[in-house]
């Protein structure tokens with residue numbers, strides 16, 4: 001693995017929520033490039049695991065930009081749905097990335113499995129797999145997860161994606177209600193980031 005500390009990086013994501021969170025985790029001294037300036041279309045996520053998709057994205061953006069690239073593949077697994085939507089978490093929001101639609105689908109699918117689910121604890125977790133890809137072809141992949149449950153009501157306006165329906169273990173607020181800096185320091189992305197921090 002390259003010994004030299006990384007001093008500039010391209011964040012390979014077109015998801016503004018992720019970009020904001022990742023930029024917040026990285027040291028302030030680091031020069032960050034992103035698709036806010038480059039506008040490179042996202043690759044097709046053809047993998048069937050978070051690892052495959054994370055690597056595929058980091059490699060793709062590194063080849064396009066000739067820079068060291070950091071990519072995130074993440075999603076929510078809901079136990080009663082046999083871990084769906086999982087790697088297809090973004091797909092459930094449709095082409096327009098409408099997460100009201102995705103959340104409605106989550107509630108619909110859970111109701112199909114158990115009509116009384118609102119009285120029960122519906123176990124779920126967020127998973128994040130981060131990849132750093134160097135232009136010389138070297139790469140490192142690390143993952144993080146956070147356990148929790150599905151809120152029976154959509155709550156809170158902060159964050160993105162499934163944040164309004166996820167309550168982390170031991171907390172009462174959904175990620176959507178939580179102060180963003182608090183979420184950034186306990187979630188799946190943070191856990192994965194602690195494992196790659198040494199490269200920066």
Ligand code: IMP
Nearest residue numbers: 072073074075076089090160161162163
């Ligand atoms: P992908 O990694 O681009 O396939 O997208 C992952 C999807 O999972 C995102 O579009 C979000 O909907 C969801 N997701 C991942 N991480 C989070 C999070 O921290 N909060 C809420 N939703 C998330």
